[in-house]
Amino acid sequence: xxxxxxxxxxxxxxxxxxxxxxxxxxxxxxxxxxxxxxxxxxxxxxxxxxxxxxxxxxxxxxxxxxxxxxxxx
Amino acid sequence: xxxxxxxxxxxxxxxxxxxxxxxxxxxxxxxxxxxxxxxxxxxxxxxxxxxxxxxxxxxxxxxxxxxxxxxxxxxxxxxxxxxxxxxxxxxxxxxxxxxxxxxxxxxxxxxxxxxxxxxxxxxxxxxxxxxxxxxxxxxxxxxxxxxxxxxxxxxxxxxxxxxxxxxxxxxxxxxxxxxxxxxxxxxxxxxxxxxxxxxxxxxxxxxxxxxxxxxxxxxxxxxxxxxxxxxxxxxxxxxxxxxxxxxxxxxxxxxxxxxxxxxxxxxxxxxxxxxxxxxxxxxxxxxxxxxxxxxxxxxxxxxxxxxxxxxxxxxxxxxxxxxxxxxxxxxxxxxxxxxxxxxxxxxxxxxxxxxxxxxxxxxxxxxxxxxxxxxxxxxxxxxxxxxxxxxxxxxxxxxxxxxxxxxxxxxxxxxxxxxxxxxxxxxxxxxxxxxxxxxxxxxxxxx
Numbered sequence: 001x002x003x004x005x006x007x008x009x010x011x012x013x014x015x016x017x018x019x020x021x022x023x024x025x026x027x028x029x030x031x032x033x034x035x036x037x038x039x040x041x042x043x044x045x046x047x048x049x050x051x052x053x054x055x056x057x058x059x060x061x062x063x064x065x066x067x068x069x070x071x072x073x
Numbered sequence: 074x075x076x077x078x079x080x081x082x083x084x085x086x087x088x089x090x091x092x093x094x095x096x097x098x099x100x101x102x103x104x105x106x107x108x109x110x111x112x113x114x115x116x117x118x119x120x121x122x123x124x125x126x127x128x129x130x131x132x133x134x135x136x137x138x139x140x141x142x143x144x145x146x147x148x149x150x151x152x153x154x155x156x157x158x159x160x161x162x163x164x165x166x167x168x169x170x171x172x173x174x175x176x177x178x179x180x181x182x183x184x185x186x187x188x189x190x191x192x193x194x195x196x197x198x199x200x201x202x203x204x205x206x207x208x209x210x211x212x213x214x215x216x217x218x219x220x221x222x223x224x225x226x227x228x229x230x231x232x233x234x235x236x237x238x239x240x241x242x243x244x245x246x247x248x249x250x251x252x253x254x255x256x257x258x259x260x261x262x263x264x265x266x267x268x269x270x271x272x273x274x275x276x277x278x279x280x281x282x283x284x285x286x287x288x289x290x291x292x293x294x295x296x297x298x299x300x301x302x303x304x305x306x307x308x309x310x311x312x313x314x315x316x317x318x319x320x321x322x323x324x325x326x327x328x329x330x331x332x333x334x335x336x337x338x339x340x341x342x343x344x345x346x347x348x349x350x351x352x353x354x355x356x357x358x359x360x361x362x363x364x365x366x367x368x369x370x371x372x373x374x375x376x377x378x379x380x381x382x383x384x385x386x387x388x389x390x391x392x393x394x395x396x397x398x399x400x401x402x403x404x405x406x407x408x409x410x411x412x413x414x415x416x417x418x419x420x421x422x423x424x425x426x427x428x429x430x431x432x433x434x435x436x437x438x439x440x441x442x443x444x445x446x447x448x449x450x451x452x453x454x455x456x457x458x459x460x461x462x463x464x465x466x467x468x469x470x471x472x473x474x475x476x477x478x479x480x481x482x483x484x485x486x487x488x489x490x491x492x493x494x495x496x497x498x499x500x501x502x503x504x505x506x507x508x509x510x511x512x513x514x515x516x517x518x519x520x
Contacts, residue, residue, distance in 0.1 A: 014235050017375075041382070041386055048375055055372060059266070070272075
């Protein structure tokens, strides 16, 4: 379980992947400054974690909401 | 054939008649076992189909007018349990639908008239191909109608979210298909999490359309919460798919705001519903696989981004490192190299200066020699010229000298010391001196 909270809790999955692709393309540029590199890497890693967690970790709150709806129907 | 004699009436004025039984018997005679009314294939529509506990199937056969509502012909019919047992299976296998009310059928009937029960048609066989053809025709009509409504591809054209995790499921709980579906999603190999919510419906019989529509409406009210809809039912059973050939149901799915996966579990011809869903799968398991694959693709994409990022990072760091190495070496070697280069340049310049100045001096010396020679030559030339000229002048002077004139025999005449060139300068009687080449004499002018 990851300790550090991502800096993007309100981002949607789609927004996160889009931002990731932006970072990758920035880092593809040979002119990318070394100073920025550290920041981009850090941000990208956080975004990757955020996305992966969305896919593979259970959102208990969401589960409860859906269980309630199912009961109603 | 009981030709009973008429009963004589007790009262002479009342009319007489035969018994109903007798009359019905006559009808029976006409109808029963007539070749034209036995084992005839008849086209009709089923109505009021009821299967009793004893296994007999009672129904009405009807024919409707062009408006589709007015009944123009009808007859009661029965399929006895032994036949029905076989016919039911034959029909279901042949059409993929259960034998039910409101179907166009072709049946082999035998007419029988019973004095007590009246006319009944006994059905002994059925040709499912007729019904199948009719169902196919109706299905095609509905599809055409949806096409002309312009909606048939609407659900297919909805964009899928990158992450499809929240799924509304329409199914009958307890159906094996539903259980398999949930199981597969919850135990997938990638560790993907899915969130499902079941909206119950009857997935066969005449309650199918209303219950599925009700479920769809319930989902629509919560459409923000879900990302897609899955309609599934028990795999294997190919019975009663006819319920899914419904225009209203198809219309609702076609225009649904979420993409719909249709997996109503059969191998055969597609129902109308199959045509309007965004994705069509053959079994509930395949529906689960589809969703898992979407998630797996996302994981793969994230992995790819991660790899790309790491590669780019490595690349950038390597280049930076190389550059740094180069620079650090250059800081040392560059000055040395430069000094060397400059030294060579200086040597070169020194050589050049030496060479050039030598050349220059030599050139000048050469020029001086040349000038000297030229001066000498010129002076000589001038001397020669002057000499010649002098000689020439001397000659001319000599030639022109009076002496030379005298030598040539001319004489000079002087008068009072003046040389005379014109005769008018003297008058007769003047005394003149005549000079000759050698000597002179005096002479007097006479005229």
